[in-house]
Amino acid sequence: MDLPFVSQPPATPAGMRIGSRMSLRIYNTLTRTKDVFEPVVPGKVGMYVCGPTVYASPHIGHLVGPVLFDVIKRYLVYKGYGVHLVVNITDVDDKLIAAAREQQLTVDEIARRYTTEYQRALERLRIDTINEFPAVSGHMPEIVAMIQKLIDRKHAYVVEGNVWFDVASDPHYGRLSGRSTEQQQAGTRETLGDGKKSVADFALWKSAKPGEPAWPSPWGDGRPGWHIECSAMSMKLLGETFDLHGGGDDLKFPHHENELAQSECATGKTFARFWLHNGLTRIRTKSKSGEWQQEKMSKSLGNVISADALLDEHGPDLLRYLLLSTHYRSPIEFSDEVIANCGKAMQSFHRLYERAARIGATPDEKSQEVDQASRTMLDTAAADFIRKLLQLKMRYMESMDDDFNTASAIAVMHEMASEINAYIALTRLEYQSAELPKQAVATGLVTLARLASLLGMKLDPPMSASDDASTGDLAPKLIAILINVRNQARAAKQFAIADAVRDQLKEAGISLEDSPAGTIWRKG
Numbered sequence: 001m002d003l004p005f006v007s008q009p010p011a012t013p014a015g016m017r018i019g020s021r022m023s024l025r026i027y028n029t030l031t032r033t034k035d036v037f038e039p040v041v042p043g044k045v046g047m048y049v050c051g052p053t054v055y056a057s058p059h060i061g062h063l064v065g066p067v068l069f070d071v072i073k074r075y076l077v078y079k080g081y082g083v084h085l086v087v088n089i090t091d092v093d094d095k096l097i098a099a100a101r102e103q104q105l106t107v108d109e110i111a112r113r114y115t116t117e118y119q120r121a122l123e124r125l126r127i128d129t130i131n132e133f134p135a136v137s138g139h140m141p142e143i144v145a146m147i148q149k150l151i152d153r154k155h156a157y158v159v160e161g162n163v164w165f166d167v168a169s170d171p172h173y174g175r176l177s178g179r180s181t182e183q184q185q186a187g188t189r190e191t192l193g194d195g196k197k198s199v200a201d202f203a204l205w206k207s208a209k210p211g212e213p214a215w216p217s218p219w220g221d222g223r224p225g226w227h228i229e230c231s232a233m234s235m236k237l238l239g240e241t242f243d244l245h246g247g248g249d250d251l252k253f254p255h256h257e258n259e260l261a262q263s264e265c266a267t268g269k270t271f272a273r274f275w276l277h278n279g280l281t282r283i284r285t286k287s288k289s290g291e292w293q294q295e296k297m298s299k300s301l302g303n304v305i306s307a308d309a310l311l312d313e314h315g316p317d318l319l320r321y322l323l324l325s326t327h328y329r330s331p332i333e334f335s336d337e338v339i340a341n342c343g344k345a346m347q348s349f350h351r352l353y354e355r356a357a358r359i360g361a362t363p364d365e366k367s368q369e370v371d372q373a374s375r376t377m378l379d380t381a382a383a384d385f386i387r388k389l390l391q392l393k394m395r396y397m398e399s400m401d402d403d404f405n406t407a408s409a410i411a412v413m414h415e416m417a418s419e420i421n422a423y424i425a426l427t428r429l430e431y432q433s434a435e436l437p438k439q440a441v442a443t444g445l446v447t448l449a450r451l452a453s454l455l456g457m458k459l460d461p462p463m464s465a466s467d468d469a470s471t472g473d474l475a476p477k478l479i480a481i482l483i484n485v486r487n488q489a490r491a492a493k494q495f496a497i498a499d500a501v502r503d504q505l506k507e508a509g510i511s512l513e514d515s516p517a518g519t520i521w522r523k524g
């Protein structure tokens with residue numbers, strides 16, 4: 001059954017999954033518009049994301065793309081698609097050769113060390129959706145075959161063991177990045193030499209230099225250029241035409257432009273249908289003159305924040321919150337202030353879960369998400385609250401369907417948390433136990449947790465106050481009674497009593513916080 005896309009849900013939604021049939025629109029760099037997403041093969045999605053060159057420890061900038069594409073996959077799976085996500089590992093590159101020399105290791109040892117570090121950082125960030133990590137060194141036959149195809153089709157030429165892609169042979173070249181020929185030349189570090197016909201031509205195969213790793217080919221021993229690896233591996237694993245190709249904004253040109261050109265020239269078919277580019281991380285620092293400035297985070301600028309250091313200090317949820325609370329096409333600002341604000345925002349979710357634990361409304365295995373709960377609860381006194389949850393869930397899906405607007409989806413999650421807090425206050429669950437409202441709160445929390453899980457986040461605190469043995473079972477009830485006494489004293493304008501209750505609780509290690517949704521307490 002289809003849920004009409006209206007703000008008022010039908011009276012008896014028969015357990016449908018909200019969001020499953022709505023249309024998804026994705027901003028496509030190739031068309032420069034938000035296009036309706038339809039996969040090449042109905043029900044199945046192939047995704048390829050350009051992964052790291054493994055020559056140094058990962059910094060947070062390396063994880064922006066993986067977090068985003070992990071979320072995109074989670075959402076597509078939620079919508080019912082089977083998704084195959086591939087992230088490549090560039091283990092053949094000048095930078096690895098240089099790092100190997102510096103650290104007196106083999107290129108292979110460097111590759112293994114930093115691939116392991118990268119994958120461990122992904123794991124710590126809860127990125128568990130990537131199906132395959134193909135490495136360049138394991139795909140030489142495919143790369144060589146593709147280069148041969150380009151030579152046969154007169155899109156590439158061989159000069160003394162080097163193979164070059166002939167940019168002039170592709171009339172469509174430049175359409176992804178929208179650059180003119182002059183801009184293209186200015187944008188690359190390519191220069192003439194080694195028999196190149198044009199500055200814009202780029203290497204598909206580089207002849208071997210002494211002491212460097214090399215593989216056999218019909219043009220002599222050598223190694224592939226950077227761009228050809230992604231074309232060869234993506235087409236091998238996802239087919240000649242696949243759905244989504246992602247990467248950082250800085251890869252649009254020349255890397256993705258070149259990938260697109262050589263792939264379509266080799267097959268004569270559409271390569272990736274949607275190209276997605278995520279914004280890069282910018283770090284906010286103070287200049288010598290005391291002014292704030294933003295600059296790109298990069299190893300060459302020496303301002304990178306290591307992924308491990310950030311994960312040690314803040315954990316995966318706060319980092320995911322930070323990366324996803326900006327729209328993915330915008331730059332992501334990193335500063336102590338931004339991190340502190342994300343921490344506060346996460347705490348507001350933690351407090352809600354702590355509050356629910358205190359009133360005995362923590363979800364259990366019988367608790368249902370709002371879609372299922374609405375089958376029975378729309379006929380009860382909790383109907384208004386359930387209806388609000390349904391509307392908010394739909395708005396979340398609407399945000400995600402609008403080019404994965406995770407920032408807006410997170411804002412909806414905060415609204416949902418406020419609704420649940422207000423409902424707890426309305427039903428006075430802190431002072432009286434009532435089964436239906438508790439069940440409704442649990443439904444709210446299960447729904448909220450589900451929306452958070454689509455972003456790979458957990459909202460409950462690492463350890464809630466009520467789990468703490470020092471407060472026991474009785475303490476939450478007694479604290480609720482004291483809060484009630486204080487509120488009655490305030491209502492009677494007996495502020496000295498009200499303040500004494502608050503201060504003495506504070507001395508006992510319990511802080512009270514007043515909000516429009518009622519008074520809540522926490523340890524500390």
Ligand SMILES: [Zn+2]
Pocket residue numbers: 049050051230255
């Ligand atoms: Zn790539």
